[in-house]
Amino acid sequence: MKRSCKAILIILCATLLVVGCSRKKDKFISRNFHAVSTEFNTLYNGYNALNQGRENLNSGYTDNYWDVLPIERMQIFEEVVLPGQSKNEDFTRAEEKAVKAIQKHSMNIDGKEKNPQMDEAYLLLGKSRYFDQRFIPALEAFNYILYKYPASDKINQAKVWREKTNIRLDNNDLAIENLKRLLYQEELEGQDLADATSMLAQAFLNTKYVDSAITQLEIASNATKNNDERGRYRFIQGQLYNKLGKKDSANMAFDEVIKLNRRTPRIYMISAHIEKVKNFDYENGNKLEITELLTKLEENRENRPFLDKIYHQIGAYHLNNQSDTLAVVYFNKSLRTNSRDKLLKARNYEILGDMNFDKSIYKDAGKYYDSTLGSLVLNSKPYRVIKRKRDNLEDVIYYEAIAQVNDSILRLVNLSDADRLAYFESLIEKLKIEVAEEEERKKREEAAQRNTGLATVNNTIGGQSSQVGASNQAAVFYFYNPTTVSYGKNEFIKIWGDRNLEDNWRWSSKTKSIGISNDINNNVLATATEEELFDPQFYISKIPAEEKEIDSISKERNYAYYQLGLIYKEKFKEYELAKGKFQNLLESKPEERLILPSKYNLYKIYEALGENDEATIAKNEIIEKYPNSRYATILSSPESATERDENSPESLYEALYKQYENQEYADVISKSENYINVFDGEAIVPKFELLKATATGRLYGYEAYNKAVNYIAITYANTEEGIQAQNIEAKVLPKLANKDFISDDKITSNYKIFFKFENPEMEKVKGFQKTLDTVLKNIRYYDLRSSVDVYNSNTVLVIVHGLKNAEVAKAFDQLLNKEDKRKIKEPYFAIASENYQIVQIHKNLDAYLNIENN
Template sequence: MKAPIKAILLITFSIVLVTSCSRKKDNFVSRNFHAVTAEFNALYNGYLALEQGRNALNESYADNYWDILPIERMQIQEEVVLPGQSKNENFNRAEEKAVKAIQKHSINIEGREKNPQIDEAYLLLGKARYFDQRFVPALAAFNNILNKYPTSDKINQVKIWREKANIRLENDEVAIKKLKRLLDEEELEDQDLADATSILAQAYLNTKSVDSAITQLEIAANATKNNDERGRYRFIQGQLYNKLGYKDSANIAFDKVIELNRKTPRIYMISAHIEKIKNFDYETEDKLALLEHLTELEENRENRPYLDKIYHQIGEYHLNNESDSLAIAYYNKSLRTNSQDKLLKAKNYQTLGDMSFDKSVYEIAGSYYDSTMANLVLNSKPYRIIKKKRDNLEDVIYYENVAHVNDSVLQLVNFSETERLEYFESFVEALKVKAEEEKERAEAAERNSNSGLVTANNVIGVQGPKSGLPNQAAAFYFYNPTTVGYGKNEFIKIWGDRALEDNWRWSNKTTSGSGNNNALDNDIVASASEEERFDPQFYISKIPSEEKAIDSISKERNFAYYQLGLIYKEKFKEYHLAKSKFQNLLNSNPEERLILPSKYNLYKIHELLDENDEASIAKNEIINSYPESRYATILNNPDLAGLKDENSPENVYESVYAMHENQEYAEVISKCETYINVFDGDPIVSKFELLKATATGRLFGYEAYKKAINYVAITFANTPEGKQAQKVESQILPKIASSDFVEETDDASTNFKVVYKFENAKSDKIEEFQKTLDSVLKNIKYYNLKTSVDVYKPNTTLVIIHGLKNAQVAKTFDQLLTKEDKRKVTEPYFAISSANYQIVQIHKNLDTYLSLSNN
């Protein structure tokens, strides 16, 4: 009897409890039941998920200490998220818990919320959306609290978070206005004050109000109880003081970060040390004390994760102290730490590249710049700066190699027979030593290979076919790292560092290698037989002896000097290097065409270096020795330098190009040949050569164009025009190589032309015929026809009618004319498709087409 009574009482109690906890009733039990359930179930789990998501964000975020740090550590991602999707599952779960708390535990009676935890749920909802980078929905959640729960104890936090969302939406001015109002109207304390002032500082930073940002960060750093935040705020303060140029104030801020020591993340402390070191004055402060400080940072075991930054800074110290070898060692140590800081690696590589460049080791400098670009954001401003410098370096490397090789050859030419013999005897001895070393390495490699084969066979004998190796596997060349390494070294010694591409054996394909190795020597050694290789007389016989060949080498060397002088002066602003190149040129018995421009450039360099006496001497020499030159005109009348010079290479080129646009191809070729000789040695020559090649193709066809383009591509390989010619040669010419005609059909997409051919006709007659034709075409209905005049060959001109879509109509074009118009246009014509007309113009095979169409 007792059991049924207990059951009945339990059921009754449960019914009473459930009905009294209804969300539609406003009573003590209902309010507290839903408040407690929401707080310790949905909201508790939601905040756990939110915290896990924030921790994941912090772990994945990497600060860029080369720039001003953001107040909040959160990486904004650019990808678009569709409605209902989330970038982070933790934030999605937090949002779900917040929504669940609102849906299941909200007690909204007569428009008033009776559950005190619902505002907390909306705050969680907004935070989850904010960290998930859905700022507009987050703003909606925060505004919902402000509108519906104005008396909430979380109202100040909500206002701060709303402005954080506004700042993320780039509404900085709105955020500043509302945060200032909040600070004026409310007595915020502790973390609320720290949050409000720190986010206000971020808004000021976004609007470039650095002074105001520093003030707010000071308040935030004093108010927060979180040492992680305090260390970050102080560090940003130091960065901002540095930006304003207040180094003393910056160092005080960095000292406050250092004083926190282990209370704040160590990266802030290390970065503060480094920023203070960057502010060091090498002229007035104690360099020995600085070195001791750097050494202490280096030797501290706790700093091991940050050795990449410390080594870099030690390298900077030695560079400023003019200890280049130590600086290079520490930059390389920084690189060997496998740092994740790409900007740091880029700065290491760039500095090493600059040091190599200053020492004229251009191949190595180019390699360092390549590595620099690999660690920079593609197409960013720093990337473009380095890329421009690297592209310019291509020309420097090329011309320096030309000058080095030709100087070496000319030096051998000037040697006596005895000196030549002594030189090549020592050269051969060095080759013999190297050959002996190579032989020993090869024997060692063979022994290792045989040893590896025995081991492999033994293993196979034990393991059987399950080992996965064939019986002769270890004998294969590429299975043995020793033989592979030997082969690589041999290849580089003979050919240099060649890219994996077609025609890799061409001499202009060498991109790097030892600057001391003569490419000519390498080629000669590689082509020599075993007997010739160790015979000094073989190498002596290769020394040029004909006057024409020696003059050619000398001219090529002098032109390389001239180009190097221009590159160093105009592109790199390395005036001392440019000066030495022009002086070397003038001391090398240069051709007349290079003397005057070299002297003028030397005069400009003397001016730039404030060498006034030398500049005056150079100026007077130019005026007295070359009074009729345009350089003398400019020096006598400096005001004319800024005016347009009709005889300048650029203006002459523009006038010739205008002739090309007017289809005066024969005249263009003639003018180009003239000006190529006149401006020989000037960079404009490559432009004239390319224009000449284009005009040649238009006038004489594919084969002539191919030959001319090949000449430009080889002769001017390192100029923009040469590279353009190489592109035409590799990409365009193969596409237009076929001279086969296509079948002409009445397809809707096929255009046809009516062509009138004139042989040896004067331009007046052709112009008059075109005007007559234009007047006749206006009388033809249903067709929109136009005319043009095309040069076909030197003595052949074509007048073209465009706009026909039908082959039959084109062939019987005269039937469209009235009797009166037929009497005006009596010249014979032929019809041709646009595709075949293009082939005719490219390959100049009109006679072949006409013979085929007549059959």
């Protein structure tokens, strides 16, 4: 009986509780039940998910300390999120909890919300959407709080979050206006004040009001109780003062960050120290104090995660202090830390590249710039700047390599047999030493590797313990254990690289990895057998002996010297380097075509360097020895130097281009060949080559044009015209390759008729065109016009344009009256515009006429 009463009592209480907790009744129990359930169940779990999402977001975000930091640490993604999708599951879960709280526990009775936790639910809803980067829905949630819960204790937070969202939507002016109104109307304190002023500072930063942003950050730094935020705000203050050029104020802000020490993330303290070093006065500052500070930062074990930045700044300090050797050491140390900061790596590589560039070590500079490009965002502004630098080095690296190799070969050619033998014997002695050292190193590594493999029998590898016993000896054999096999493969690749399975594979590795290979062509070493490797006669046999081959090497070297002289003079203004190249060229008995332009360039270099005596000697020599040259004309008449020379390459090119436009293709090709020889080695030669190729294509067709373009693309690969030729090869020529005619039933408009003249006099052709133009004016209903097109060196075509279809084109004579028919007696042929294009490109007019006749 007692048990029955208890059961009935429990059921009765539960029923009363459920009925009493209805969302539709404004009762004490209902209000508190739903409020407690909302706060300590749904919202609790929702805020846990939100905080977890924020932690994940912050852990994956890396600040860019090369620019002013944003107030809020939040990664903005570029990709668009579709409705129903999310970037982060934690924020989705937080939003779901907020929605559940609203749906299950909202008590909207008579237009008023009776559950005091609903404003929290909507705030959670807005925050989860905000961090999920769905800013429009987030704005709706915050606006709903302001509209529905004006008396809420969260109203100020909602206003701040609304403006944060407006800032993300680039509504900065609106955010500034609203935040100013909030600060004026409300006496905010603590975190609310810090949040409002920090967001106001962000809006000012976005609108370029730096002074106002600094003022608001000062208020935020003093108001916040969160030391992470305080350290960030102070650091941004220092950055902004630096931006305004106020280094003293900046250093004071950075000192505030440093005082926080371990109370704020260490990255802020390290970055503050680095920024202070950047502000150091190298003329009046205490260098000893800065050196001690940098040494302390470097040696502090707690700073190990930030050594990439510390090493870089130490390198920059030494560079500004003119200690280039130490600077190089520390920039390389920074690179070896394998930093995740790509901009830092790019900066290290760029500085090392610039240092080599300033020392005229262009080949190494080019390598550093290549590495810089690999660390930058493709097609970004910094990428394009470095790419331009690198492209300018392309030619100098190419020609320096040719000059260096050919100089080495010619030096060996000029040695006597005894000197050659002595030279290679000394090299072979060095080679033997290096090979022996390499072999010894490999033996030590192999022994260490074997010991590692054997040690796996009785030791733990990869977290797995091998048990000793007769029953399982086979199981612990090196090659039976996948962990040890994988380790061995990795070690092999680390030591030897990716090697093919072949005889003497280690010898191939040795000859390529040893330093002596710089003195001997790597291709020669790679083909040498073990016996030939240490035989001087093997190397002597590789020295060119035929006069023709030696002469070719010499010409190639001389041309490289000439190009290097021009590049150093024109592109880099390295007049001393340019002078050396031109002087070396003239001492090397160059071809006649390179002598005069080299002497003229030397004259201009002497003038630029202020070496007036040498300039006078060079000038007189050009005028006396080459009186009929254009260079002599320029030097003997200085007053006309500023005027356009009719015989200059540019003037001749312009005149030749006008001939090309007049369809004088044969003359253009002939003159281009002459000018290419006359101006060989000058920058305008590729222009003449491209003009010649175009004229060749118009006169001889596709195959000849393809061959000419290919020649330019290979021979002048690094010039603007060479790049244009490569583009034509890749994109234009494939579209022109088809030579099949299109049948008339597939063409509905745009026809031409043409009159064919074989070996004509151009005066006769022009006279016929004039008569034709008179006749065409008399034709009604059609707007017809004529032109003269050169087909090849023997054939000229007079074309009539503007015919709409094949029937009208083939019956052209029916459009003429009797009098006009008597004027036009030459036979004509009809052709579609598409087929005429094919005829002109492939020069297959006869093939087309055969089709028409059949």
